[in-house]
Amino acid sequence: MSILVFIEQRDGKVRSVSREALGEASRLAASLGGPVVGVCCAAADPGLAELGAAGADNVLLATHEAFAKYDGAGYAAALSAAVKTLAPAAVLFPASAMGRDLAPRVAAQACVGLASECSAISNAGGRLVATRSVYAGKALQKVAFPASPAMLTLRAKMFAALEPQAGKSAAIEPLAFAWDAAAPRARVTALVAAKGGKQDVTEAEIVVSGGRGMKGPEHFALLESLADVLGASVGASRAVVDAGWRPHGEQVGQTGKVVAPKLYVAVGISGAIQHLAGMTSSRCIVAINKDPDAPIFKVADYGIVGDLFEVVPALTGALQQPR
């Protein structure tokens, strides 16, 4: 049985989360058997053949002029057609904004459940078991799938993409599907990119986040400078976003984005459980806080107790020194 992977593209570019999902699908296919099949919805082929190097054996391409932008109903019709035709063992989606909207539609149409926000998948004697966090990251839950196919959304940065396999390309096949584009219930009219052209916090390798300890929006220039020398994106706590200091797209946490970068620097953030829910999977956590009892230090690998208005410029200056 095959493993289907939804290939997310934006503006004709395949997103890195899809390569991570293909990597995990390849690892699962090695123990379950069966091919790894990508399914992409687009107005035109965004260069899918190269996904062979990322682990896809072949890719089904559903083309429609309306797919220049995301269309939940149209994409779901295409994915459901692929599920019906191939009867796969599993369908993997990225836990991105698009994947979170699309996966429940496809699961509902297939009358199966959905394990969302998974951080690990294992094969227990031919049965897939997914690990996902619950209670704002306080506990891990393991879920099995009573019906086939198993449907899962995968958290960004939790699954490694394959080392590109040189010379391997995927066969592209057209995917037939039925969908009435003339009667949409909802339509995406525009996608507005975040200002500054920085990488989204979910995709960045390094995230520097600021909290209420920053004291005001004007002081985020300090974090922008630190982020620039580190090649990082800037994130924020909800307190900061609610105060209107930073845009919602930067919010990390339970009601914001879940990030798992190589390095997460929390500056003037207390470490409330709802914030921790979004960043404790980071590989290395550095906390800067003047309160030695701040809960953020419980999850930090490195802690600096001090005034951020002294520590951050000193750190930025030190990192700017030639090494």
Ligand SMILES: Cc1cc2nc3c(=O)[nH]c(=O)nc-3n(C[C@H](O)[C@H](O)[C@H](O)COP(=O)(O)OP(=O)(O)OC[C@H]3O[C@@H](n4cnc5c(N)ncnc54)[C@H](O)[C@@H]3O)c2cc1C
């Ligand atoms: C349902 C629900 C969902 C939520 N979702 C989220 C979410 O997604 N993300 C999120 O972040 N929060 C979320 N929250 C809010 C969360 O509970 C906290 O209120 C919030 O995270 C606190 O933000 P903060 O750490 O920036 O502010 P504070 O808790 O006020 O912490 C500020 C920190 O800055 C330190 N500080 C102050 N001055 C300095 C200085 N000069 N130098 C160094 N340190 C200094 C202080 O010691 C303190 O630890 C949610 C809450 C609820 C109820």
